[in-house]
Amino acid sequence: MSTELDDLYQEVILDHNRKPRNFRVLDAARKAEGFNPLCGDRLTVYLRVADGVITDVGFQGSGCAISKASASLMTESIKGKSVADATRMLERFQKMVTSPEPVDDLGKLKALAGVRQFPVRVKCATLAWHTLRAALESPDAVVSTE
Amino acid sequence: MTASSKTILDAARIRQDFPILWQRVHDKPLVYLDNAATTQKPQAVIDRMLRYYHEENANIHRGVHALSVAATDAYDAARERLRRFINAAETREIVFVRGTTEAINLVAATYGRSHVGAGDEVVISEMEHHSNIVPWQMLCEEKGARVRVVPITESGELQLEAYARLLGPRTRLVAVTHVSNALGTINPIEEIVRLAHDRGIPVLVDGAQAVAHMTVDVQAIGCDFYAFSGHKVFGPTGIGVLYGRASLLDAMPPYQGGGDMIRSVTFERTLYADIPQKFEAGTPNIAGVVGLDAAIAYLSDVGLDRVTAYEHELLAYGTEALARIEGLRLTGTAQRKAGILSFVIDDIHPHDIGTILDRDGIAIRAGHHCCQPLMARLGVPATARASLACYNTREDIDALVGSIRTAKAVFA
Numbered sequence: 001m002s003t004e005l006d007d008l009y010q011e012v013i014l015d016h017n018r019k020p021r022n023f024r025v026l027d028a029a030r031k032a033e034g035f036n037p038l039c040g041d042r043l044t045v046y047l048r049v050a051d052g053v054i055t056d057v058g059f060q061g062s063g064c065a066i067s068k069a070s071a072s073l074m075t076e077s078i079k080g081k082s083v084a085d086a087t088r089m090l091e092r093f094q095k096m097v098t099s100p101e102p103v104d105d106l107g108k109l110k111a112l113a114g115v116r117q118f119p120v121r122v123k124c125a126t127l128a129w130h131t132l133r134a135a136l137e138s139p140d141a142v143v144s145t146e
Numbered sequence: 147m148t149a150s151s152k153t154i155l156d157a158a159r160i161r162q163d164f165p166i167l168w169q170r171v172h173d174k175p176l177v178y179l180d181n182a183a184t185t186q187k188p189q190a191v192i193d194r195m196l197r198y199y200h201e202e203n204a205n206i207h208r209g210v211h212a213l214s215v216a217a218t219d220a221y222d223a224a225r226e227r228l229r230r231f232i233n234a235a236e237t238r239e240i241v242f243v244r245g246t247t248e249a250i251n252l253v254a255a256t257y258g259r260s261h262v263g264a265g266d267e268v269v270i271s272e273m274e275h276h277s278n279i280v281p282w283q284m285l286c287e288e289k290g291a292r293v294r295v296v297p298i299t300e301s302g303e304l305q306l307e308a309y310a311r312l313l314g315p316r317t318r319l320v321a322v323t324h325v326s327n328a329l330g331t332i333n334p335i336e337e338i339v340r341l342a343h344d345r346g347i348p349v350l351v352d353g354a355q356a357v358a359h360m361t362v363d364v365q366a367i368g369c370d371f372y373a374f375s376g377h378k379v380f381g382p383t384g385i386g387v388l389y390g391r392a393s394l395l396d397a398m399p400p401y402q403g404g405g406d407m408i409r410s411v412t413f414e415r416t417l418y419a420d421i422p423q424k425f426e427a428g429t430p431n432i433a434g435v436v437g438l439d440a441a442i443a444y445l446s447d448v449g450l451d452r453v454t455a456y457e458h459e460l461l462a463y464g465t466e467a468l469a470r471i472e473g474l475r476l477t478g479t480a481q482r483k484a485g486i487l488s489f490v491i492d493d494i495h496p497h498d499i500g501t502i503l504d505r506d507g508i509a510i511r512a513g514h515h516c517c518q519p520l521m522a523r524l525g526v527p528a529t530a531r532a533s534l535a536c537y538n539t540r541e542d543i544d545a546l547v548g549s550i551r552t553a554k555a556v557f558a
Contacts, residue, residue: 002172002505009498009556017557018493039497040514040521040528062527064497065557118501 007114008121009065012073017065022075024058032141034061034131036123041067045131052083064124066115071128073109083136090129097125155456160448160537163188167537174507177542182327182486182533183511184377185358187441191381194440198433205429207406221432224439225422231442232353232372233363234389241388241395241422242430246354247277249373249388250321252425253350254281256398257371258319264290267316269347271296271304271333272523273326276516278352282321296322298523302329302478310341317347324362324372325355328515328531329478330461330486332360339368348394354378358535359457359484361450364389376434381441385434388425395421402427453536457485460534464543471550477529485534488515491550494557496530502556503530506549 026046033044043061047054057075061068074093078086089106096103097115115125134141161167164186169176178186198220204213206221229237243249258281262268268282272295282293294317296309304322313320320342325332339349348370356362358379364372371394376385390398400407400418404427409417418424445453464487468474473492491499500512511531514521521527532546 005502005505005556008501014557038513040518041497042527064495066498068495121497121501124497 004114004117008118010111010114012108012111013065013069016069016072020059020068020072022058022072022079023060025060026056026058029056029058030135032131032135032138032143034127034134035142035144036063036067036127037144038123039064041124041127043067043071043128043131045071045128045135047132047135049083049136054078054081054083054086059128063127064121066112066121066124067127070112070125073111074128074132077107077109078132086132087136090133093129094126097122153452155448155452155536157456157537157539161539163190163444164537165189165192171507171509172505174505175545177506177508177545179532179534179538179542179546180509180511181358181535181538182355182378182515182531184383185380185535186537187382187437188380188444190444191437191440195382195433195437198436202436203433206432207423217432220436220439221430224435227439227442228387231362231446232357232387232389233365235365236392238421239389239392239395241390241425242435243373243386243388243425244384244431245375245377245386246352246373247375249371249386250277250350250352251281252388252401253321253371253373253390254285256401256425257348257394258282258285259289260399262286262289262291262318265316266291266318267294267312267314268292269294269296269309269312269317269320269322269342271309271322272298273302273304273329273331273517273520274321274323275327275352275354276518278321278323279519291318292316295519298331298520301480302326302331303480304331304333304338306334306337306341309338313342313345313347317342317345319348319350321350321352323352323355325353325359325484325486326478326520327355327486328488328517328520328529329480330483330488330533331478331480332356332482332484334482335367335369343368355484355486358445358453359450360454370394376438376441379438379441380445381438382434385431385438387438390421392421395425400427401425404428406430448536456536457534460538460540460543461485461487463540464532464534464546467543467547468550471547471554473554474550477524477526485538487532487534488529489531490526490529491554494553496528498557499530499550499553502553503546503549506545506552508546508549510546 029046041063046058048056134143204217206218350371351369353374372389377383407427496512
């Protein structure tokens with residue numbers, strides 16, 4: 001197998017694909033739906049925000065390993081973070097999967113850096129983050145990657 | 147059947163005619179299995195289009211000069227070859243359009259608008275491509291009419307009895323695919339047409355996935371409209387054909403207005419040209435038409451009967467090879483199938499399969515195949531699809547199987 005494929009399908013990605021974390025509906029929460037019309041991926045992100053802090057987060061949906069693992073890793077990374085921190089993380093993540101410049105402070109999210117070598121899969125990796133942004137900006141939103 | 151059509155198709159020989167197939171992708175020999183999306187072009191088509199721009203380029207049907215005559219002759223000759231290709235009764239029944247999508251939209255916007263009214267119905271099937279769903283939804287929304295949908299069986303065949311029951315006094319048109327792009331099912335199109343005609347209902351057939359793989363005879367089928375795209379039959383993109391029965395085309399209002407579709411224009415009144423020009427407003431895709439002409443000439447040379455027989459064998463080989471892979475399920479197992487192998491694998495999303503195969507130089511399609519209602523019916527978000535053409539070989543299938551095993555190892 002090629003090294004690019006090894007970079008893309010790292011063990012942490014495969015693990016989060018098999019066992020997505022926070023894969024649940026949060027009742028009475030903010031939510032946003034995200035679609036990737038090209039491939040039919042869809043997911044819903046649920047958020048609880050109190051005093052500018054993300055107190056709980058969940059997601060549901062169907063998609064490829066990259067979109068599912070990315071959503072799962074995202075929920076782990078933003079839980080307990082302030083909205084401002086989560087927004088900064090979102091911007092750094094976008095940068096990591098689209099440009100070759102090194103990006104710091106992303107922790108486990110770095111596992112998705114391999115997506116950069118697969119431009120057609122970048123949308124899979126960013127779908128959850130686009131949806132998160134929509135959920136942060138308005139309480140009931142629908143976003144599409146196209 | 148000609149003498150040559152009795153001999154076995156030599157795919158290795160055919161591959162020599164398709165320069166794009168000689169390349170390596172990610173340092174592996176290209177294995178192109180996305181023919182239902184678009185087919186590759188033989189050198190003869192590429193050469194013909196180059197020659198058109200090198201030697202013949204001019205506008206048609208209006209010039210007195212030599213180049214315009216040459217371009218017009220090439221354009222008109224192509225129409226006659228396309229008539230023979232689908233055995234239409236008359237050359238004027240061949241209308242050049244951008245592709246299948248435009249052909250269907252043309253019929254919806256002209257025949258549909260003038261025949262479908264409030265409370266009327268258009269019958270389609272569960273296995274239609276979005277291009278044979280959305281134009282009818284748009285029409286029905288505009289008119290207060292209703293789209294009725296013929297269900298399919300688990301194996302991906304139309305339920306003919308349910309279809310017959312759907313045909314009623316308000317049915318104004320049946321629009322159904324000849325071959326399913328997502329499942330490969332070959333529909334019993336003659337029977338579908340007969341059942342509709344028994345009730346006086348015209349039928350449009352989406353032939354996009356049929357024409358490169360089997361002989362199509364619109365008179366034998368008996369359909370009223372038949373649509374297909376050039377790029378799925380070894381021709382260029384941006385050109386396609388709408389066949390329409392002359393009596394219907396004659397009675398239909400024009401599609402778009404402009405040059406080339408008129409007999410005379412004053413500010414008070416315009417007289418439209420006869421068919422097919424009535425439906426070909428503006429300067430057409432002349433290079434596309436001559437390219438398509440070359441593609442049809444090429445395919446006729448290869449022999450469609452040989453193509454059908456060869457692809458049938460290859461499909462059987464592929465079906466058997468894929469069936470041996472544990473956890474793989476074929477979607478679309480109709481009795482009569484064209485060369486489409488649509489599948490899902492436990493715990494591996496089709497997109498991930500597509501990416502891993504791509505690294506092995508194998509091109510397949512992963513997704514909903516512009517058939518979201520069908521995917522919903524099958525209960526899958528997407529499938530992976532390998533689709534065959536006459537230049538594919540058993541080696542291509544073996545490479546596919548090997549790469550699927552790699553994908554399974556990654557996700558094990």
